[in-house]
Amino acid sequence: MKSFERIQPKSWEDAALRLAAAREKKISSEAKGAGTELLDRMKEYNLAPDQVVDLRRLTSHSSLQRNSSGGLSIGALVTLSTIASALKADFPALADACEGAATPQIRNAATLAGNLCQRPRCWYFRSAEFQCLKKGGVECLAKSGENEFHAVFGNNTCAIVHPSAAGVALVALNARIETLAPGGGRMLAAADFFVRPEVDIFAENALRPGELVVEIHLEKPQGLRSAYRKIKQKQSFDWPLADAAVSWRAEGGAAKDVRIVIGSSAPVPFRAKAAEALVEGKRIDAALAARAGQAALEGATPLGKNAYKLPMVAAVVRRTLLAAAGLPDGTEEPA
Ligand SMILES: Cc1cc2nc3c(=O)[nH]c(=O)nc-3n(C[C@H](O)[C@H](O)[C@H](O)COP(=O)(O)OP(=O)(O)OC[C@H]3O[C@@H](n4cnc5c(N)ncnc54)[C@H](O)[C@@H]3O)c2cc1C
Ligand code: SF4
The missing domain is CATH 3.30.43.10 (Uridine Diphospho-n-acetylenolpyruvylglucosamine Reductase, domain 2)
Known part of the structure; x- marks a missing residue:
């Protein structure tokens, strides 16, 4: 170093x-x-x-602060393990995303802002030996190379998958991200915080040089339901092959304001709009969740070595919807 x-x-x-x-x-x-x-x-x-x-x-921006309407502000320096243990009841999608990331030692240290701003794990990007498009080179080396862990959506320019599990949950929960910079801070919707390679090939988020994340804000509408699930290769610590977070408001038995966000599959946490439209206003059951999983594949453009991810995306969307509805998804341990 x-x-x-x-x-x-x-x-x-x-x-x-x-x-x-x-x-x-x-x-x-x-x-x-x-x-x-x-x-x-x-x-x-x-x-x-x-x-x-x-x-x-x-010392500031290092704690969780609740407001009287059930909303929450999370300081940039709050660790993943604090979020995992404190928010299970209120925001299970975020708690489970943080609980499943990395190892206990890393979660005890890693900050929420650092998780959101971490750089991609693409091996061509990480290796000092390769000069790909994201590092100022002329082409995306993954597209014609080793791409088994790369994006199956939005992969035309650069095929990274965004590495942040917390980001998937925060987009599903429609969080707002507060920043600080010498010229003044901003408030960004989580979905606008993450940027596609077509917007900026050299960055994965909208932060300007020197701008810092200071606080993450969540509202808790009445009847909010949410969940996060992931599928990974090995059951000890591992990056997901596919993950998803969902949220909706339960209103008279139906799901309203449905948000379904897929992770580990695109350069940004990816909203499955066709699946959201299918579920909106309906009561979630096993058949609807399975159809939503299939609908979530709309627009997929798998690369040479990663089409195996598509059934995983469908499965993880189905399981996450059922988890948020409090229904079994077939993966439960026998009693
Ligand atoms: C083996 C392993 C497995 C992992 N698995 C997962 C996983 O499954 N899911 C997952 O989400 N993550 C996973 N991670 C990544 C891990 O969660 C991140 O390393 C961690 O969250 C980064 O947090 P940090 O505070 O250490 O960030 P740092 O390492 O300190 O910073 C990371 C980046 O964020 C920037 N940054 C930090 N704070 C701010 C701020 N306030 N404002 C603006 N920029 C800032 C830094 O400049 C840097 O670019 C894994 C890591 C390892 C090593
Ligand atoms: S996916 Fe992105 S980071 Fe990886 S080789 Fe292609 S351009 Fe580079």
């Missing part, structure tokens, strides 16, 4: 100013949460900043 200067900012505002000042002086500088992803990339020579601005010891 290249040597770097570690900056300990006094406040979030100071952190944002330090990042801006470095940019003006043409010094490369990166924000760091727990560092579980950033330091990996530095060790792999995927990234070699001159400065690291360490947010981890800041």
Whole structure:
């Protein structure tokens, strides 16, 4: 790893100013949460900043705050394990997404903002030996190469799958992401936070250089139901092959404002609009969930080695809908 200067900012505002000042002086500088992803990339020579601005010891934006209407603000520095244990009852989709990510040791350190801003796991992107489109090269090497873990939707330009499980749940829950920058912060819908490669090939989110995530806001409409499920190759820690999060409002037995979001399948958490339209306004049962799983495949463009993911996407959407409805999905342990 290249040597770097570690900056300990006094406040979030100071952190944002330090990042801006470095940019003006043409010094490369990166924000760091727990560092579980950033330091990996530095060790792999995927990234070699001159400065690291360490947010981890800041005391603000590090807790969960509930409001009187059941809504919630989650500080950028809250860990995945805190979210997993604190939000099971209110926001099970987010709690389960955080609980299933990585290993207990990583979840105890990893921050929610770091999870949302982590870079893709595409092996061509991570390896210092390859210069693909995302690193300024001329082509996506995965499309004609080793693409078994790559995107089956929206993969025309760059076929990464977005790595954040929490992001899948936050898009399903229609969360808002609050940012801070020297020129003023913004409030972004989670769905607008993540950007497609066609919008920016060099980034996976809408943050401007030096802009920081400070808080994630969730509303809890009456009757909110949500769930997250994933399918992975091995049952110990592993990245999902396919995952999904759903949410809706239960109204007179029917599902309203349905959101179905697929993960590990596209460069951004991917809304399955055809499946949402199919389920909207109906009572969810096993037959409807199975049809929604099939509808979720609309628009899929699998690559040479990843068509095996399609039945997994259908299955995980079906299972997630049934889980949110409190119905068995056939994978339960026998009593
Ligand atoms: C073996 C393994 C398995 C894993 N499996 C999963 C999985 O199944 N699902 C999943 O979702 N994740 C998984 N992960 C990834 C893990 O969840 C991330 O490494 C972790 O969430 C990153 O959080 P962090 O605080 O350490 O971020 P850091 O490593 O500190 O930062 C990551 C990125 O976010 C940026 N950043 C950090 N904080 C901010 C902020 N406040 N504002 C703007 N930018 C910021 C940094 O600059 C950096 O680019 C896995 C990791 C490993 C090693
Ligand atoms: S999927 Fe994206 S990151 Fe991977 S090789 Fe293609 S352009 Fe590069």
